Amino acid sequence: MFKLEMRPEPSRLMGLCSPLLAAVLTLASGFVMFSLLGTSPAEAFYVFFIKAFTSEYGLGELALKSTPLILCAIGLAVGFRANVWNIGAEGQLTIGALAGAGVGLFVPLDAPWLMPLMLLAGIAGGMAWAAVPAFLRTRFNTSEILVSLMLVYVAKLLLLWLVHGPWRDPDGFNFPQSAMLSDAATLTPLIEGTRVTGALLLSLLLVGAIWFLVDKTLAGYRMRVAGLAPAAARYAGFSEKRNVWLALLLSGATAGLAGICEVAGPIGQLQPQISPGYGFAAIIVAFVGRLHPVGVVLASVLMSLLYLGGESAQMELQLPAAITGLFQGMLLFYLLAADLFINFRLVRKQAPKRVVASAGTVPAIEKDAA
Amino acid sequence: MTDTSAPPRLALRGITKRYPAVVANDGVSLTVAPGEIHAVLGENGAGKSTLMKIIYGVTHPDAGEVLWEGRPVQLDSPGEARACGIGMVFQHFSLFETLTVAENIALFLGESAQSPTLDQRVREVSEHYGLPLDPQRLVHSMSVGERQRVEIVRCLLQKPKLLILDEPTSVLTPQAVQRLFGTLRQLAAEGCSILYISHKLEEIRSLCDSATVLRNGKVSGHAIPRDETAASLARLMIGGELPVCRLEPRETGEVRLAIRGLSIPAPDPFSTALHDISLDVRSGEIVGIAGVSGNGQKEFMAAISGERRGSRADEVLVLGKPAGSFGPAQRRDMGLGFVPEERLGRGAVPALSLTMNAILTGFSRGMTNRGLLDVWVARNFATRVIQAFKVKCGGEASVASSLSGGNLQKFIVGRETSHRPPVLVVAQPTWGVDVGAATLIHQALMDLRADGCAILVVSEELDELRSICDRIAVIAGGRLSPSLPTAATTTEQLGAWMGGNFAFTATAMEADLVQA
Secondary structure (H helix, E strand, O other): OEEEEEOOOOOHHHHHHHHHHHHHHHHHHHHHHHHHOOOOHHHHHHHHHHHHHHOHHHHHHHHHHHHHHHHHHHHHHHHHHOOOOOOOHHHHHHHHHHHHHHHHHHOOOOHHHHHHHHHHHHHHHHHHHHHHHHHHHHHHOOOHHHHHHHHHHHHHHHHHHHHHOOOOOOOOOOOOOOOOOOHHHOOOOOOOOOOOOOHHHHHHHHHHHHHHHHHHEHHHHHHHHHHHOHHHHHHHOOOHHHHHHHHHHHHHHHHHHHHHHHHHHHHOOOOOOOOOOHHHHHHHHHHHOOOOHHHHHHHHHHHHHHHHHHHHHHHHHOOOOHHHHHHHHHHHHHHHHHHHHHHEEEEEOOOOOOOOOOOOHHHHHHHHHO | OOOOOOOOOEEEEEEEEEOOOOEEEEEEEEEEOOOOEEEEEOOOOOOHHHHHHHHOOOOOOOEEEEEEOOEEEOOOOHHHHHHHOEEEEOOOOOOOOOOEHHHHHHHHHOOOOOOHHHHHHHHHHHHHOOOOOOOOOEHHHOOHHHHHHHHHHHHHOOOOOEEEEEOHHHHOOHHHHHHHHHHHHHHHHOOOEEEEEEOOHHHHHHHOOEEEEEEOOEEEEEEOHHHOOHHHHHHHHHOOOOOOOOOOOOOOOOEEEEEEEEEEOOOOOOOOOEEEEEEEEEOOOEEEEEOOOOOOHHHHHHHHHOOOOOOOHHHEEEOOEEOOOOOHHHHHHHOEEEEOOOOEOOOEOOOOEHHHHHHHHHOOOOOEEOOEEOHHHHHHHHHHHHHHOOOOOOOOOOEHHHOOHHHHHHHHHHHHHHOOOOEEEEEOOOOOOOHHHHHHHHHHHHHHHHOOOEEEEEOOOHHHHHHHOOEEEEEEOOEEOOOEEHHHOOHHHHHHHHOOOHHHHHHHHHHHHHHO
């Protein structure tokens, strides 16, 4: 029999190995799954995980899909570290896209100024949407988990209403879409032949900035302490409200930026479907990346690979679209399971031993007792 | 030892228990005769609690054997230990606060709470041993001392042959300690053996027939406590002389910390409301707050530190300025230092390094620069604290959770005293700290007093307060007694105050004064 035993201190090795272990287990489960589906696992793995790396276009798509994941996840990671659980990045992303695209569609400005204004509007939109759970949590002590999650659906319905109603393109053959954004309101590809825009550079810049905030500033220190030991934060005199506001506004801002960068980048207009669940996948990314900026970037690439692989698997192997979600779910599941072993270890339960005292010790004890 | 012909009730032979980081017990042997009150004496971390857990079947020894009435036994669970007739009263109680006494006892015994005889049995046993209990009372409405009674009575209902008590007196007033000792002597006279774990030498000398002394997991000696002096027992326990601190008389200065009519209602039924507390602490004096735990100490400390705020700004005055509406950071900036009772998780962030933990209360004292952390300053500060207070650790980069409780306490006290605050409030300065560290901490407080700091110390250990305080007041039921110069206090007085009877003692004092 085995039992779990608390480690004297958390294992650093396991902390680093746990994401790798989770990836290996996900792949192994995928192997079994592909076999059962009657697909050759080797071919499926090639299509799923290798193909993207074989062409410039594939690499470009990888970077393209990583961008919104990095943006959403880096904001969430800071919040999670501060014990603030924003689950609604998807909604903040949607509102950011709406606000930014609204500026792009309806504000009569020209080239150099329109884009920055759109980005700022996107950020503001995301922050405004995240401010709702922040206000309710600090004022009425509601759970930011529930409020932020439910607001996702409100945001999605708002988007649907706009593209079906007031913002629908009059020349759009009645499709539920806005007009295409003008050239001045569009992020142009950085490299010919790919769809990668400056948003990727912006997201990497933000990763650096947020790492600096968390690691080097008092504001970041406050958030870390609040997350690691709430009682110590109270003892030090750090305001819990400020912490909640900062964490939610920051993650709302990055999610909103992700939204407008998607709409102004590869999509080019508002449509009912602007994100394949980046905001939710970013939660997994943040944890797989150990809530660390560099880890978040790497995990974003992995997650984007799952999106791409899922698409290729649909097209080339006729596998169902659900396969992407399946892999995402398995990855998080295995990661959380593997994380258990950071603080615990498996030991063999010792068989009961009756008398173990060696012959040498017993007489000594009798002397002692006498 | 009282009866040499019969086999001993319990004998341990060469018990060894290793944990990943330490050897908690190393070849420990002890023998308890029927009807004997046997003390297990040792400092914190000497391995007493591990040994008791082995006897009670909570943990298993890596080597050695347990003999119960002469036969080797393998106790795999507390249930098996109870079946043998071993009962244990833990230091930290395991009672459900929202249930009644009878329900708690029924759960423990595995009976139905509706059992008609249970109430009666509880009453009989509790009255027989002088531990009155109402079976239908809810546990959360009971004092800590009463809860301990529930724990003891529920052990006694099983008619144990061996009762283990782990530091039972830390939650009792001196009078209640005497009543408990009466009960234990009665039990022993009826043939029940008692293992009594404590580090309080005087208690062991007055109660116990024999003692096994542990030091660093090993047996450092056996003794008949009545034949020993407190000093000779201490030598066995700590392996050296008990260090002494002497409080030099000193003129006090201006009032630096003033509490004026502080009242805070209890936020929930499980905490204590504070009623009209007033207290002055002057420059150059140490004022002690005694009391049985759970009488409002936590709430009082949180109200002074600012972690809980009262209704009026002038309820708390720091250096004469109203601070009642400020949070902890602002009060610290006004000159109030504070050492909380919980070290890990409140006084220090477990997962952060000592350097980073220095910033916890140093961020407005030069460890930040325009919103950026000045890790260099923090690291130097942490290094100085580690050296000055002999904190045993891997260095200033070690995480707080890797330090032992005593060493972390030294670090936190060192951190707060090194800022030389004009006012310092310390909760439980030496809880779970060994004698050497306790002396160092006491000395640091006295040095600060010599510099004119106004110090308030809350402790459950009367002896500690007596040795370092100029004045002592008592908190009971959320009210604070008047304070008395330490020299004028007697154990009886303080004990009555700790029981909440301020008025009675005041008249008794007057009578004493009249006689004098």
